Amino acid sequence: MSFRKGRGGQALVETAVLLPILFIFLIGIVDFGILFHNYLVLTYSVREAARWAAMGASDDQIKLVIYNSMESFMTSFFLIGKMGGAITIKPDAATRSSADYIGKAVRVGIPFKFYINLPYLMETSIITTDVSCVMRLQKKTT
DSSP states (O other), X not given: OOOOTTOTTHHHHHHHHHHHHHHHHHHHHHHHHHHHHHHHHHHHHHHHXXXXXXXXXXXXXXXXXXXXXXXXXXXXXXXXXXXXXXXEEEXXXXXXXXXXXXXXXXXXXEEEEEEEXXXXXXXXXXXXXXXXXXXXXXXXXX
């Protein structure tokens, strides 16, 4: 196999130019996958809490459901970020417990900040999302 004169380093130069670009795309795909995983975990947690709220649970019980369903994910590598504020439960417990409110909507939400720390970005990017779920309040069973 013979190379033409002056063409021996062409493949090396092309690789050196394209490899960083491919690496950036690969890291971006992984980071998007982590972001989507976090969104699914948060959606599951809020949906589970909204189920409890629809059955007439107290605010403390609803928050405990959220923390318990997110606990295994918060300690994992994939959930990089933090809750951006308080858990919102609307309406309040006193309104939900009245007999007149049965059949009306209950909303549970979590604001969440996801931090993107990629080597090709000069500063950290923050994506803020609000995951919420609305369910209808059911009649309490005795």
